[in-house]
Structure formats: structure tokens, C-alpha cells
Amino acid sequence: TRLLFGGLMIGIIVYLIPPLFGEGYETINSVLKGNIDTVVEYNIFHTQSHNILLVIAFLVGLVAFKVIAMSLTFGAGGIGGVFAPTLFTGSISGYVFAVIINYSHLFSHQLSPTNFAMVGMAGLMAGVLQAPLTAIFLIAEITGGYELFVPLMLVAALSFIITRHFVPHSIYTSELAEKGALVTHDKDKHVIMMMDFNKLIETNFKEIKPNQYLGNMLKKAVAKSSRNIFPVVNDEGEFLGVVLLDDIRDIMFSKKLYKKLRVREFMHAAPDIIDYERDNGYTVMEKFKKSNAWNLPVVKDGKYYGFISKSKMLTAYRNKLVEVSL
Template structure:
């Protein structure tokens, strides 16, 4: 392709090479991404609040609550039309797809993803979808950073850093919690914490928070500052909350997965849409607090005023009755994950970060009220603290991000008074969840495919390696019908390799392998040239690398188990080539050096 040397892009790249070092340019890009992430968070949140205000404060308040029945279906249908006629691509799930792009797409994300979530997620949530905006924000921000990196020709490791900066920026702008946002990027995206990565993350997170402050002022999603100190006497109850958090985290993950599988079994997208819309409509009609993200109820719980959000329950329960409030809290915990999974399964766009916070706050409040009602040894616990610590407990269990959970709640409360119970509850919840669920909600699908990047350096390098790039194809193929003479004159004489694949002449399926070592004792016996065939000499039972299933870690394991220096590669039985141990280890070392120096 001919390059226009007068284009602004080429001129800028020349200017950059002349006046900026690579590190300076990356820092500038990270700061720009932080600003753009802040703008993205503001746009998405404002758009969502506008829709909710028009619907809830308009139609429902002034006409009839029966509108709750139809809002979700209308929202899902609008999202369906936008995806089909405007975006014209599938809108991928936020953080899991971003992790996939890092591990298998070299950090390259499609351009439509920049605006896809921005258009669809606010409509999903605004019309009653019980999901969060954080995942879609991360997806859009990551796509913006990926395409900026592509535009300015940054390398793979720098693109990965830009994506992590976008993640930190969007989370920082959303919650005004820059430290927790940085921890989230490191914990979820398995980024190495070095000075080279820390400064860009700080600049991105800082610019995003400043942008959010500029547009939102001092308005917080969870505007609360705790003044209650941790009491040692509350320790057994925080331990109990940690155990409950672990159990509820397992329930969340399993229930979500089963419900998504149910909707995927419905072949028609429109059937999913209308059935899911009807289900969400019924749920939010009977339980209005499940409409949207649910931050209003969470704030009222923290303030100790749950009746402000629960007084319009269709059951007409008396909220002065403690047991009825406890029952409502328990119901919200059980039904939130059903509403969230139904929203996603029906075709809505959203994440699970906010639902995990919502369920955690309900669970913590439920547990605190239950303890106070039972009044063991005449002792009571602070409800606001248990509400907040419950959020951290469920985040740690569902997302497998205990450090993020601890720092987020600590930052939101504006102090360190809850650090001990936060650490205690998050650690217990994470341990229980990790024991039963090896991978988090975000990473499970990738981990099962062997495509997940972890903090394990060896595993991360293997995941980032491209199998196709290490396949060698300059091998002379033999057929089972060929005789020894043909092997010598058409194979050994013409080849500089000492191993030969034996393939079926028509289907090209691999039938076996012949090495020079196997026939060395007879290769000069001219009397046998027309007597012995390849079918008699070849090894039939050889270990093969299957492209459709084997990952790089599997290939390394096969080399280790067999002790072979070359293994044949097949795709659905058809011969492709060979991978040699020496070439594989050389590629591994190059990749390791590349990312270690980046």
C-alpha cells in the first residue's frame, strides 16, 4: 500500500520521533486516554440517568407502575435494532472480551467496539435492565485506547498498557476512586506492577478522576464517609459475613452461568428478547429496586434509610417490622442475579460489577439486621459498616479481586477505619469462592480455553505466543505405498531434514512418521529397495499436536512427556507441518525478552 508522506499521521509520527522519546509519548497517550475515559464515563452515566428520569420520574410516577412490565422489552428491542442496523456486529461482553483481545488479538480491538457499548448499555440499564455500566465502559475505553495505539504505531506490550490505563481510567471516573482503579487494572488484567507501568496508570487514573470531578462535581455514586471505628467484639460477625459472602458468591456465579446457558439454548434472538423482557418486567414490577443498577437503594441502606427505596413494594409490607425488612433484603439478594443474567441472556448489554456491589450491600445489610434482631449476648453491629463490608465480600468472591474490593470500599468511605474488617471478610470470601470456583466470572471462559493471561510469567508468555508462527512446513511428504528406494531418492537425497511425514495421498491425513534413524540400518541395502514399503517402516502411534484443541502449554507438555525434538501438527487429522522443540524454545525466549524489556 502506498503511503502518503504528506498525511497528518506521517507528519505527526516524524515529529514524535524527532522531539519525544518513546516513554514520553506513551505517558502523553496514557494521560489522553485518562481524559477520554473520564468523558466516556460521564456520557454513559448522564445518558443512562436521562433515560431513567424520563421513564421512572415521568411515566411511572405520573401514570401507572404497570409501565414496569413493558420498559425492559422496549429497551431490549431498541438495543436489538441498534445492533442489527447501526453497529452490524455482535457487541462483545466488556471485560472478558478485553482480556481475550489482550491474550489472543495482540491488544487489537475493532473500531465499532468504541461506540457499541456507549449506544447500547445506557438504553439497557435506563429501560430497567438489571446490569452495570462498568463492563461496557471498560470495553469502550479499551477499544479507544487500542485504536489510538494502532493509529500511532505502538507495539503490542504498549497497547496492553494503554488498555489497562483505559480500564483504570473508566473505573476511576465512575467511582472517583483512583487507587482502587489502578489496583483493579493490575489485579484483573494481570499487569506487572513496575515503575514503567505504574506511572502511566497513575496519570490515566488521575486525569479520569479530574474529568469526572469537572462534570459531576462532588457527586459520588456512593457518597458516604464512615465515622464508626472497628470494634474487636464485632470480629466473629465479620468472619460470619465473610463465610456468607463466599457462599453467595458461588450462588451468583453458578446461577448466572445456568441462566445464560438457558437463554443460549433458545435459537431465536427475538424469542430470547421478548421472553427475557417479560421476565424482567415481572421482576421489576414486583421488586422495583431491581430496576437498573440500584445505587439509590445502596445509598439509602448505607444512610440507614432503606424505607426511602422499599416503601413502594407491591406487597405493602410494613417497613417498621424488622423481620419484613430482613425478608426483603434476602429476596433482593436472591433475585438480583436472576435479573442480571436474564438481562444479559435476553440481549441486553451490561456488566456484573454493579450487580455484585448491589448484592453485597443487600447481603451485608441482611446479615447485620439479622445479628441485631437476634441480639446475641445483647450486642449489636453497625448496619452501615456491614453494608459496605458486604460489598467488598461479594466483589472479592465473584470477581476474584480481593484487593480491588478492599481499596474501593476504603476509598469510598474516605478513611481506614474499615480496613481490618474489609481485609478479613474479603480474604475469607475469596478463599471459599476460589476453593469451589477456580476461575472468576471474568476469566472462566478464557481459562477453560487456555487463553487467560495470569500473573504467572511462564503461563502468560505461553498464552501470548502464536502457534502458527512456530510451525515449519519444509518437509518432504511420503505416502504409505512408496518403497524404500523412493524414500531414499525422493526423500532423503532431496531433503535437509531427518524426519518425514507419511500422509494419505488423497485425504492428506497423517498416517505416521519416518525418521532417518529408523531406517539407517537398511537404507543402503539395495536389494530391499523394491521390497520394503513405507507402511512397514513408519511409526504409526506418534504424539501429534492438534491445532483445533491444543494450546501452547499443552504443546510444551507434550514435548516434555515424549522427549521428542519434533512433533507433527494436524488440523482435524490433516497434516500441516512440524513444530521443533528448538524453534519453540527460541520463540519463547524472544517473547520473554520482549515483554521483560517493555
């Protein structure tokens, strides 16, 4: 269904606006050569190139529908591309900007739309790929526009700085960064990400129920455990909270409370929870740092799975640091 819908929508868009077909290199070449007639007139609307307002509207729509077509392609399971659409939208955006400035007569002299098309490609590439040097030299090389080297440098640098401020990672590395699998030049962070925190999970904790009486808890959990923390779970195994030995130290010898107090009355929420599927070594360390806890529960598929201790994680970190330093 998704494939059929995506294919149908893309087919309609390409039929109405033929310049969107394919990678768009023919359109880019036409824009760089200043031959805008072949771009704006080759469609069912037969837009006249002498009507500047219609040309501007058509080119703006071309950029917008290029983004839509690319999104539909990705959504349908195809490959919408990154490099070619970036050049396509960058060249047309730069061209439109120059045409608008010329039409508004803000300056006494006319701007060159083709030069702005080249600068637009460099700017968008520097922002999307976060590779300003690649953008500068590539656009200068493929267009032969070395006389625009300074404008290319300025636009690419500004684009990179602004984009990097709001989006720390490029389109190629953002998904890896979200998963915590991106190798960085930060040695500490790199070592933490290399750690397999799955091996740090401890499961030798006695589980207790929220309706369990204090006396029953002492007999079946505290007396048989060497740990001072007890996870509270329901009958489905879902994690509800924790009970520390310090929480019951003042009442654990009051026998009159053994059949009066239930676990739910003195249990409390964990400082933070580690998600087995989503968290990684770096995010786990961040949670320890923010919560200031020494033990954090691990939840897998919404159910209690075990605990990770800060001391064990720091020991593993030191061992891994020694390993990568050899």
C-alpha cells in the same frame, strides 16, 4: 430471538421486583441508610418490613434474581455490568447476614446491618475483582466508614485469598488467561506468550496414507524426504498418526514385506497434538514438556497442517528473550 427472549424475561423480573431495575444504586443507598422499607415494600408482593422472615426471604431472592437478570442481560447481548452488581449483591448479602444473626439471638448484643452491608460490598468486590486494596479504600471512601477500616481489611483479605485459591484470575483477566494472552510478571512466560508459534510451523513433511504399502511409502515418501517423521493422513486430510524412521528401520530393507505390510500396521499415535486455533506459545511449550517429544503435529480444523519442533521453538525463544532484554 435471543434478544427478544432476554428482554421479555428481564421485563417480567423487573416488573415483579422493581429494585432490580437499573444499576441498583438507589437500593444500595437505602440499605446503607438502614431504610429497608423502601426496598422490601416497593414490589407487587407488598412485603411488610416488620415481618423479619419475609424480609430475609425477599432480600435473598433479590440477590438471586439480580444474578439471573444480569445473566439474561449478558445472554441477550447487553451489558449486565460487573461493578454495580457486585456492590448490589455485596451490600444486600452483608445486610441479610447481620439480620439473620440478630434474629437468631446468637449474641447478647445486636449487630449493625448497615455496617455489615459495607463490609459485604468490600468482601465481594475484593473477590470478584481480586483487588482487595481497591475494595477497602473505595468502600471506606464512598461510605465514610473509616471506623470500619479493620473489618474491611480482614474481610477483603479473606475474600481475596479464598477466591484466588480457586480462581487464579479476576473476572477481567480470566478470558485473556484462557487464551494465553495475559501478560504476567513471569518473564519466561511473558516471552513465550509473545512468540508467534505460527512462524514455527514446518510443512515440508511427506504425508502418507494408512492403506499405503511399505514399499510404496519407501519409494514416495522416505526416499524423497530429508525428515525422519512422516504424518499419516486419510483422504480428507485428517491427521491419524505418525511413522518414525526408527519404526521401520528393521524392516525397510526386507523386500518381501514391501507388498505385505501397510502403514496402518506400524503407525502410532503422536505423543500430543497442537491445535492451531486453541494453542499458544505457552501451551505448546507445556505440551512439549509433558510429552517429552521433539516434534509435535499441528492440526487445523481437524486436519493435518504441519509440525513444530522443540529445537526450533527453543531457538525462537532464545532470540525473543534477547530481543526483549535489549
